Amino acid sequence: MVLERGEIANSWRRERWDSLRLLTPNWQSRLPGYHYEGAEPDGYMTMREVIDFISRFAVLSGVPVRTHTTVTSVKRTDAGYDVATTNGDLRCRTIVVASGACNVPSVPSLWQSVPRSIQCVTPFDYRNPDHLPEGGVLIVGASATGVQLADEIVRSGRSVTLSVGEHVRLPRTYRGRDVLWWMDASGVWNQRHNEIDDLTRVRRLPSPQLIGSPQRTTLDLNALSSAGVEMVGRLAAVRDGQALFSGGLRNQFALADLKMNRLLGTFDEWARSRAREADVGPPERFEPTRVPATSRLKLDLRSGEVRSIVWATGFRPDYSWLDVPVIDDKGHLRHEGGVVDAPGLYALGLPVLRRRKSTFIHGAEDDAREVVDHLAEYLTTLVKGRS
């Protein structure tokens, strides 16, 4: 039984902005026994297409889904778990927590010091530039969400200031192929969680600066600078109506360029060692991220220059309904490859759950197979224990 508080594909229906397209190409939209079969395998789905894609899978898979049923509490019992919902209570031996990794926008507490004259918006509230108040916009965060919104808002004719912290730079295409083709083909995306040295850090890495657009454009900081976006450093504090930015732009840019070039080097090495050179174009290197001649360290939020702040500072899961002591002090589920630290409790859909690709739609299948194998074995052991 699948319990869903809203409708099927709820997060794509309710929590995304109007212009969003997947940043993963259509051929990568794969679920067990089901994949994209349209005419544009290299295109990127609109939200309507994602909703249709997932809804069709729900019908074809025949899985019993109970929609408009919010799980309000899960408690452990001797026999398994008691599940309270807005639509009646249930008992079960095992649970897979597949409630998502991005339930709530993660906004730093310094937003509370922002003057009231500024409208604060999260990606969950944002739909399109028309919904922002007239005037300049400060966007905090330059990962996938931040760069996409900066691009859209600056093109709507507003002045945009982008506060840039740690980020992951990627070109949309490399040597003639989508960069996510390289991640897949070279095996980078299949790297398993137990082969990664600093798993905790990798699980918290920001999303790559990518956009899915019909033109397959690269949306890096150079593209945004050219479009007129002003870059400032990481937002460090808001004090006496002033937004204060760190001065580390040059280092942030250099680090992101270095990591991107290292990854491109890995792709080159893979193509060479697997004799795939003929399938791809010649190696490319990209212009380093341009450091502005000067970058402001302060922005007076009372001056009227900026009228709204978009907090593109990431998302976090919400486990307020899970009354089982399996959440760490950072609010993350304690698990080993989706096997949660409580008998019969499992998880799917979390960053680098079992592989680097786990965060993505196409990452679910391999993870689900292994997690369900463990779950089935657990149930078998329970049955044997009773007989």
Ligand SMILES: Cc1cc2nc3c(=O)[nH]c(=O)nc-3n(C[C@H](O)[C@H](O)[C@H](O)COP(=O)(O)OP(=O)(O)OC[C@H]3O[C@@H](n4cnc5c(N)ncnc54)[C@H](O)[C@@H]3O)c2cc1C
């Ligand atoms: C802005 C954004 C863009 C993204 N772009 C891409 C992309 O281009 N390609 C890609 O592959 N991935 C992308 N992702 C990641 C994407 O969210 C995941 O790949 C995929 O949605 C994970 O599916 P899921 O079912 O695990 O989680 P979700 O889609 O979050 O689904 C979880 C479901 O659980 C329900 N739920 C939560 N709590 C409860 C409760 N207490 N009771 C009942 N139901 C509950 C929610 O309503 C929701 O429908 C993006 C994520 C975000 C935030």
